[in-house]
Amino acid sequence: MSIHDEPAFKANKLAAGHGIDLSKLPKIVDMSPESITSNVHAINSNCPDERTKFIFKNLVNHLHDFIRETSITTEEWMATIKYLTETGKMCSDIRQEFILLSDILGVSTLIDTLNNAKPPGATEATVLGPFFTEDAHDIANGESIASEGKGDYMFVEGRVLDTKGNPIAGAVIDTWETDGFGVYDTQYTVRDKPDCRGRLHSADDGSYSFRAVVPVPYAIPSDGTVGSLVSKLGRHVFRPAHLHIMIKAPGFEKLVTALYLKGDPYITSDAVFGVRTSLIVDPKLVTDVSASKSRGFAEAKPHLLLKQDFVLGTLEECAEVRKSTMPAFAQ
Ligand SMILES: [Fe+2]
Numbered sequence: 001m002s003i004h005d006e007p008a009f010k011a012n013k014l015a016a017g018h019g020i021d022l023s024k025l026p027k028i029v030d031m032s033p034e035s036i037t038s039n040v041h042a043i044n045s046n047c048p049d050e051r052t053k054f055i056f057k058n059l060v061n062h063l064h065d066f067i068r069e070t071s072i073t074t075e076e077w078m079a080t081i082k083y084l085t086e087t088g089k090m091c092s093d094i095r096q097e098f099i100l101l102s103d104i105l106g107v108s109t110l111i112d113t114l115n116n117a118k119p120p121g122a123t124e125a126t127v128l129g130p131f132f133t134e135d136a137h138d139i140a141n142g143e144s145i146a147s148e149g150k151g152d153y154m155f156v157e158g159r160v161l162d163t164k165g166n167p168i169a170g171a172v173i174d175t176w177e178t179d180g181f182g183v184y185d186t187q188y189t190v191r192d193k194p195d196c197r198g199r200l201h202s203a204d205d206g207s208y209s210f211r212a213v214v215p216v217p218y219a220i221p222s223d224g225t226v227g228s229l230v231s232k233l234g235r236h237v238f239r240p241a242h243l244h245i246m247i248k249a250p251g252f253e254k255l256v257t258a259l260y261l262k263g264d265p266y267i268t269s270d271a272v273f274g275v276r277t278s279l280i281v282d283p284k285l286v287t288d289v290s291a292s293k294s295r296g297f298a299e300a301k302p303h304l305l306l307k308q309d310f311v312l313g314t315l316e317e318c319a320e321v322r323k324s325t326m327p328a329f330a331q
Pocket residue numbers: 129131242244
């Protein structure tokens with residue numbers, strides 16, 4: 001072995017240790033603004049997973065174009081890396097600042113909308129949010145998901161149907177919401193039991209009903225890097241009042257959605273882009289206090305009545321819709 005062969009020998013051995021055969025890698029040299037993108041594609045071209053290769057080819061294309069089109073400076077790029085580093089430092093077991101960043105950039109909603117596109121006539125989906133828990137109490141139809149004193153009364157009723165209008169019996173309905181202070185039970189330092197959340201089943205005719213409280217707007221966490229970015233962008237951190245719903249039934253695609261109360265001041269500027277026009281509801285004020293009693297509310301006082309049917313798409317119907325919303329994945 002000559003002295004010139006030794007570095008190559010060492011390099012080949014090192015690369016082989018990572019499962020790479022140096023002789024089979026594309027040769028990339030002469031980097032320039034014009035050639036860098038194709039060079040990155042070339043060096044990635046041996047990726048054994050086609051989906052990974054496809055995703056990174058597009059990521060590199062768009063990222064490089066973004067940098068060219070915006071003339072990102074070195075200082076701006078370093079500030080971006082610093083920002084992302086700080087965002088990572090804010091994450092813990094109970095806080096995920098990156099999901100929040102994804103939310104306020106519309107990425108969560110975009111992914112959710114494409115992945116959960118529904119067939120015509122089915123109830124639209126929207127983002128799950130961070131406050132769902134598995135430990136909600138099971139309740140019978142007509143019972144309450146909220147303990148007394150948690151907010152103004154709201155009665156919710158309707159049916160769970162398929163896209164042909166047939167009732168779906170035995171659907172599992174999870175629902176959760178803020179209390180009248182705009183706070184989820186999980187946000188209180190002391191949480192001895194789940195509150196303002198419950199799980200019930202649709203009846204044989206698809207009907208469901210439960211007592212709840214009127215949800216109110218709330219702010220997403222604003223004391224971190226996402227809060228400062230939202231301020232910099234001239235936006236606010238509020239979400240309009242809403243009631244979360246998740247429905248599961250055999251043969252149907254799980255529906256994760258929420259109902260937004262008409263007239264909410266933040267309904268046209270939701271910080272995380274969750275609102276859909278079809279999900280805006282207009283509960284009626286029931287002033288007949290005898291109706292409050294007959295619906296099981298503890299106090300004879302006016303309440304809101306929210307009537308809402310939910311229409312589920314079958315697994316096949318939803319899969320068919322995604323062929324058009326996610327064509328690259330469907331290939
Ligand atoms: Fe929420």
